[in-house]
Each structure stands twice: as structure tokens, then as C-alpha cells.
Amino acid sequence: MDKCYNIERMLKYFSADYVLPISSPPIRNGVVAIDQDGVIKGVYNSDEAPIEAEVRKLSGVLVPGFINGHCHLELSYLKGHVPEKQGLVDFLLYVMRHRNPTAGEEEIEKAMKKADEMMYNNGIQAVGDHVNTALSANIKEKSKIQYHTFVEIIGLQEEVVGQKIDEAKEIEFYFDHLHSSITLHAPYSCSKSMLTAFKKSVSERNIISIHNQESEEENILFRYAKGDFIRFYKEIGVDISHFKPQARASLQYFLPYLPSTNRVILVHNTYTTVKDIDFALRTRRNVALCICPKANLYIEDTLPRLSVINHGADIIIGTDSLASNDTLDILEELKVLHRHYPELDFVKTMQWATLNGAKALGMGDQLGSLEVGKTPGLVLLKNMKQLHLTEDVKVERIV
Ligand SMILES: [Zn+2]
Numbered sequence: 549m550d551k552c553y554n555i556e557r558m559l560k561y562f563s564a565d566y567v568l569p570i571s572s573p574p575i576r577n578g579v580v581a582i583d584q585d586g587v588i589k590g591v592y593n594s595d596e597a598p599i600e601a602e603v604r605k606l607s608g609v610l611v612p613g614f615i616n617g618h619c620h621l622e623l624s625y626l627k628g629h630v631p632e633k634q635g636l637v638d639f640l641l642y643v644m645r646h647r648n649p650t651a652g653e654e655e656i657e658k659a660m661k662k663a664d665e666m667m668y669n670n671g672i673q674a675v676g677d678h679v680n681t682a683l684s685a686n687i688k689e690k691s692k693i694q695y696h697t698f699v700e701i702i703g704l705q706e707e708v709v710g711q712k713i714d715e716a717k718e719i720e721f722y723f724d725h726l727h728s729s730i731t732l733h734a735p736y737s738c739s740k741s742m743l744t745a746f747k748k749s750v751s752e753r754n755i756i757s758i759h760n761q762e763s764e765e766e767n768i769l770f771r772y773a774k775g776d777f778i779r780f781y782k783e784i785g786v787d788i789s790h791f792k793p794q795a796r797a798s799l800q801y802f803l804p805y806l807p808s809t810n811r812v813i814l815v816h817n818t819y820t821t822v823k824d825i826d827f828a829l830r831t832r833r834n835v836a837l838c839i840c841p842k843a844n845l846y847i848e849d850t851l852p853r854l855s856v857i858n859h860g861a862d863i864i865i866g867t868d869s870l871a872s873n874d875t876l877d878i879l880e881e882l883k884v885l886h887r888h889y890p891e892l893d894f895v896k897t898m899q900w901a902t903l904n905g906a907k908a909l910g911m912g913d914q915l916g917s918l919e920v921g922k923t924p925g926l927v928l929l930k931n932m933k934q935l936h937l938t939e940d941v942k943v944e945r946i947v
Contacts, residue, residue, distance in 0.1 A: 559583050559590075561603040562946060564610040564928065566935060567591065570903045571917040574895060574935060579603055580610060586923045586947055606946070609932045611898060612918050613673025613925025613945075614878035615905025617838040618757070618815045618866025621677050621684045625659035626871035633849040636763035637776040641783055643871055653683060660684055663876055664691050670877040671927035671943045673916075676757055676813065676838075676866070676909050678731070682722035689724075696909040697723040698757045700733040703742040704786050712742070713749050727910070734759035735802040736766055736777055743805035755811045755910060757838075761798050761824070762816040763848055770794045770801045799824045808833060813908050815866065817852045818844045825859040836862040836908040839900075841884040842875075843868030854889050864905040865897075879929070879943045886937050894937050 559581045567578030569591050577594035581601070590597070597603060623643065630642050664687050667675060674694040677684065680702075688695045699720045703712040716730040732738045732746055735758070750756075761767060768775035773793040781788045794801045799820060806812055808831070814820075815838045828835050837857070843866075844851050857863055865885075867876045878901050886892055902924075906916025915924045926947035931940040 559601070560947075561597060561601040562606055562610060562926065563594070563597075563603050564606040564608055565932075566609045567918065568609060568611045568895065568898055569918040570612060570899055571919050574609075578610070580918055580926060582926060582947055586925065588918055588920050588922050588924065590920060591918050606928050608928045608930040608944075609935065610918075610946070611927050611929060612902050612916055612922075613927055614671050614901050615864065615903075615909065615911075615916060616667060616672045616675040616867050616876065616878055617813060617836075617864035617905045617908060618840055618868055619667075619675050619677045619876060620679070620869035620871070621660045621663055621675075621687070622656065622679055622681060623869035623871040624663035625656050626869070627659070627874070630871050632846050634847070635765070635776065636847055637765060637780045639847045639872065640780065644784065656683055657687070659870070660687050663870060664688075664693060667876045668692050669945060670875075670879065671925070671945050672876070672878060673925040674906060674909060674911055676905075678733075678757065679719065679723075682719050685722040694911060694915065695724070695727060696755065696911070697728040698731040698755070699723075699728065700731060701742065701746065702733045702737045704737060704739050704781075704788070706739055706741050709739070709742050709745045713745060729754040729756070731755075731757050734762075734766075735798050736769060736780075740805070743802060747805060747807045750807060750810065752807070752809050754807075755813070755908075756806060757813040757815060758802075758806075760814040760817055761819040762844075764819045766798045767819055770796065770798045797821065797824055800827050803828060803831060803833070806833075810834070811908065811910070812836070813838050813864070816840055816844060817856060818848055818850060820852065820856050822853075822855050822859050825856055825861055829860060836864050836904065838864045838866045838908075839881075839885070840866040840868040840873075841881050841888075843872040845884065846872040851885075851888055854891075857889075862904050862908065863900040864908050865901045877943070879941065882937060883939060883941070887939075894935050897937075 563579045579592040579597040581590035699716045765776040769777040903916035928944045
């Protein structure tokens with residue numbers, strides 16, 4: 549038995565009705581070779597696999613592991629607690645008032661661990677996760693999932709700008725330094741001086757992930773200095789009497805304040821218009837739109853417009869947290885999108901759910917597509933109708 553043959557035996561071969569490499573067209577009856585470390589060693593047409601290979605035939609569509617572009621692991625303990633379809637302001641107020649569960653850190657940790665395992669079993673390979681504390685650091689270190697942690701900055705008061713940035717950097721220190729950054733929570737939770745100070749305090753490598761236009765009230769706030777956010781500030785005791793109407797939609801107000809060369813993930817975009825996207829694309833920034841369909845239905849009972857999704861910006865898919873979702877499952881997010889927008893093409897939405905997300909999180913060289921040398925995970929979608937997603941489709945992690 550020669551050495552070469554030995555190496556060949558250590559590889560596992562899987563075939564399925566279709567293999568979706570994502571970086572290249574679907575292969576009918578394709579074959580994937582993967583080694584014991586999860587490294588892709590070959591992607592073949594049905595007649596190209598080495599003849600000595602023992603191929604395990606699977607029924608369904610083989611895809612790389614999903615990328616969850618947006619989550620808050622820390623909020624997992626709020627599953628089933630927050631009333632649905634109340635609008636963003638009441639959602640935020642509820643979460644702020646219930647931020648500390650009665651059972652404390654132990655309850656938060658237990659819920660995070662369960663959520664992490666749920667995501668892995670649902671075929672998720674990497675997650676962009678927002679935090680306000682270092683509580684998730686241990687779980688992330690031990691997890692089979694690769695996380696990029698975004699430490700959120702919330703800063704409405706002028707006097708605490710520098711302090712808030714320092715605090716975020718201290719929390720960031722607890723996480724994988726190659727896959728963490730500090731970020732702004734949302735335009736409505738950061739003052740103008742915070743936006744300016746943030747720009748000066750981050751390097752080019754710092755990926756930004758910011759909640760954007762999740763509610764029409766956010767646009768009303770920046771356009772007219774009116775609406776439900778005025779009630780929000782009153783209830784949390786923040787004086788914004790100095791705030792002037794900006795006469796433009798939220799995104800057009802805050803985007804110019806962000807550092808121009810950093811990668812930016814805009815999360816939700818539920819009330820973003822085609823005009824806003826044109827504005828963002830004209831700035832030639834590296835911008836991705838993260839769509840979280842189930843959370844949008846949970847909070848605002850609506851979805852981003854199809855014209856916005858199809859307007860040429862990179863799309864990625866997120867689950868948001870269990871505070872606004874009953875599961876952390878990218879396949880379920882895709883089902884919602886396809887149910888509401890039947891004209892969407894599955895091969896395209898799979899790219900949003902895998903390679904686009906990996907690139908946005910700075911993991912595109914390792915994850916998101918079945919390409920030789922990558923370690924993207926291997927996921928089987930069962931009960932597919934050719935390359936069409938139906939409600940019956942189930943996910944099974946193969947590698
Ligand atoms: Zn969020």
C-alpha cells in the first residue's frame with residue numbers, strides 16, 4: 549500500500565443530487581472530497597471523482613455551512629419573552645428593562661450555550677455577533693462555530709464619548725483579536741460627537757456592523773426630529789432638546805460619518821429605500837446589507853423591500869437574537885424570504901447565506917464556498933424540489 553493511497557483513504561467523499569459550490573455553478577450528482585480536518589480536497593463532476601473513492605451518496609443538495617450575519621448571543625435568555633409586533637421603540641424599551649434576568653449570569657450563559665449548539669446543528673459555520681459585555685467570550689472560545697464579535701457602543705451623552713469607546717475596547721480584549729471589532733449600535737443611540745470620535749478611534753481593519761432603518765420612526769427622527777423615538781428618549785431619561793432635524797433619511801445622515809475605507813454591515817434595512825441604496829453605492833464604500841426577515845416580522849411585522857434587496861448591494865442573511873426570533877436558523881430565514889418573494893432564485897439567495905456573509909465578516913478565504921483548501925463545513929438540504937426551496941426542506945450537518 550503506497551503512501552498516496554493511504555492519504556486517499558483518509559478522505560471522505562460525498563455525493564448528492566446537486567452540489568452547490570457557490571463560487572461556481574451547481575453540479576448535478578457532484579462529488580465533494582473532504583479530509584478529516586474538514587478541508588475541501590476536491591469538488592468533482594459525477595464522472596470525475598477518483599475511481600478508488602468510496603462515495604457516500606446523499607439525497608438532497610450539498611452546500612457549504614451557512615453564515616449568520618447578525619446575532620446577539622447575549623440576549624438568548626429572552627426567547628419567548630418580548631411581545632411581538634409592537635414596533636421597534638417598545639421592543640428596545642422592553643429589552644432595556646429586562647436586561648438583567650432574575651437568575652443572573654448563570655441563566656444568560658445556559659441560554660447562550662444552547663443557542664450556540666442550536667446554530668451549529670442548523671448548519672451555521674460562522675456568526676457576526678453583537679455584544680455589550682464579555683459574557684459570551686468563554687462559549688465562543690470553545691464553540692465549533694467561528695464568531696466575529698462586534699462590541700457595541702451606545703453613547704447619546706456628549707460627556708461620555710471617550711469613556712464609551714475605551715469601555716468597548718476593553719470588552720473587545722476578551723475576544724479573538726483577529727475576529728472582533730468595536731462598532732456603533734445604531735444611529736439613534738449615538739450622538740454626532742460619538743460618530744466623529746468613533747471615526748478617529750478605529751483602524752481600517754475594524755469591521756463596522758450597525759443597525760440601520762429597522763423602523764420608519766428612525767427616518768422620522770432624523771428627517772423631522774419627531775416621532776416615537778422622542779418618547780423613547782423621554783422614557784430612558786435622555787435630553788435631546790438640542791437635536792435638530794437633519795432633513796434626510798437616517799442612512800444618508802450617518803453614513804458620511806463612518807470611516808470611508810472600513811467594511812460596513814448595515815443590519816435590517818427594513819425601511820431603506822432604493823434612493824438610500826443609491827446614496828450608499830455612490831460613496832463607493834464596502835457596504836453589505838444584512839437582512840433578518842424573521843426578526844423584522846417579529847418586531848415591525850414587515851420585510852425589507854424587494855426593490856432594495858435587488859438594487860445591487862451585497863446581501864447577507866442574519867437571524868438577529870432569540871429576543872426577536874424563535875430559532876437561530878438561516879434556512880428558516882431563507883424560507884421566509886422565498887415565501888414572501890417567490891421570484892427570488894435559490895442559487896442566488898444561497899450565496900447571500902454563505903459566501904457573501906463570509907466575505908462581510910472577513911472570513912471569505914476560509915468559509916462560505918466549497919473550494920479546495922477551504923474549511924466551510926458541509927450541509928445537506930433534504931426534501932428540495934430540484935433547486936427549489938420548499939417549506940419541507942430540512943437541514944442536516946454532514947461535516
Ligand atoms: Zn440586532
